Amino acid sequence: MNGKSEIRQRDINHGAGNGKIPNGHKDEDEDNKKDNESNKTPSKIDQIQDTCTTCCIPCLTSHNPLPEYPSRIQRLGHAFMLPLHGNVATYLQFTVVCVQLWIIIYSLTHGQALPGGNLFSLLILxxxxxxxxxxxxxxxLPPLLGMLIVGVLLRNIPGVNTVGESIDSKWKIALTVxxxxxxxxxxxxxxRKLSWAVLRLAFLPCTCEIITVGIAxxxxxxxxxxxxLMLGCILGALSPAVTVPSLxxxxxxQYGVEKGxxxxxxxxxxxxxxxxxxxxxxxxGIIFSEGDLAVTIVKGPLGVFVGIIYGFVAGIFLWYIPSKDSVSNDY
Structure with missing residues (x-):
């Protein structure tokens, strides 16, 4: 036994001298480290995390899945579990965005963001x-119908119509949008392939609509x-407000996209x-004209022609400047 102990001690000393530890002792050291780590008391942060997790388990969707055939009460309770999801999350997101938008408007304009202000009325609208x-x-039903009903109510109901009356009539941006x-x-x-069909579809139905409304x-x-005829033009101009969002x-x-x-x-x-x-x-212009009638009639088509020229020139400018080959780091 003494001979074996001496040999083992000599191996240990030899391994320590070379900076190495025999495999048997290395395994023992690793086991000791694992035992120390397992016996190590958790820190305060770990304890807080464990406590929070334990307290939040009843509110977490991952630990409380819905049954196969849930009742309405179970669905309602599950909708408010964390993390928020579904319609509840959508409503909360919309509310937060609206509040943030009002805060930004108030920080920039102050009075305009208070009740009776133009921007406040637009936000409420x-x-x-x-x-x-x-x-x-x-x-x-189409969402546009609900929007129109809200607009009518905000403009005509006493006590609420201050919202509609507070909006500046100079803000004529609906057509632009x-x-x-x-x-x-x-x-x-x-x-480009459907250009001729676009022209026919643009002018023929619109002209028929104006004439029909005018006669009626x-x-x-x-x-x-x-x-x-002016009433026909007014009603015809409202059509894109209905068709554009739907289209x-x-x-x-991706409905009808391949055919354009x-x-x-x-x-x-x-x-x-x-x-x-x-x-x-x-x-x-014809109704309220005080000058030359011919000049008044020409103003309308002339404005369209000027708009086409302006759009053409602006389009060419934006097409070539900046160049497609330019790099953001170039000067």
Whole structure:
């Protein structure tokens, strides 16, 4: 036994001299380290994490899945579990965004963000229209109908109509927003192939609509012919407000994209609107004209021509500047 002990001690000393430990002793050291780690008392941070996890388990969806056939009460309770999900998370996100938007507006404008201010009324209108559109969509109706109802209520109900009356009438951006949204949804390749169809679809239905409304309002409502045709232009200009959001939605869902149907209708809707606005301006100028009638009539088409030239020049400028080959680090 003494001989074996001496040999073992000599091996240990030899391994220590070479900076190495025999395998048997290395395994023993590793086992001792593991035992020390297992016996080590958890830190305060670990204890806090464990406590929080234990307390939050009843509120976590990962530990409380829904049964196979849940009741309404079980679904309602599960909707408020963490992390928030589904409609509850959507509602909370919308609320936070609206509050942040109001805070930003108030920090920049102060008085305009308070009740009675222009921007505050626009924010209330936006929130109300979003809620109205969502509620009306629950009964399978277009969200635009709910938005229109909210707009009518905010403008005509006593006590609430201050919201509609506080909006500055100079903010005529509805047409700009609609046409910009329609333009961003166009496919240039499909538009080139369907250019002739776009022109026919833009002018023929719009012209028929203006004439039909003009005749009906003249004989049914007793309007003069000029006023009747101007009413037709007004109603015709409202069509893109209905068609553009629906077409963009269909395009996002890839309906008719291969044949270019959304692009054709979006482009036709934009030209339709231009024709109606031009006609309205011409008829308005004829009714309230105090100068030369010919100059008043020419102003409408001239404005369209100038707009086309401006758009053409601006498009060329943005196409070539900056160049496609330019790098952001170049000077």
């Amino acid at each position: 936006f929130i109300g229209c979003a809620i109205g559109g969502y509620l009306i969509s629950l009964i399978r 609609i046409l910009t949204r329609a333009g961003l949804g166009l496919d240039i390749v499909k538009l 309002s003249h004989f049914i409502l007793g309007f003069p012919w000029i006023w009747s 963009v939605n269909l395009q996002d869902r 149907i959304p692009t054709m209708l979006l482009a036709a809707g934009g030209l339709d609107n231009v024709l109606c606005v031009t006609g309205f301006s011409v008829f308005m």
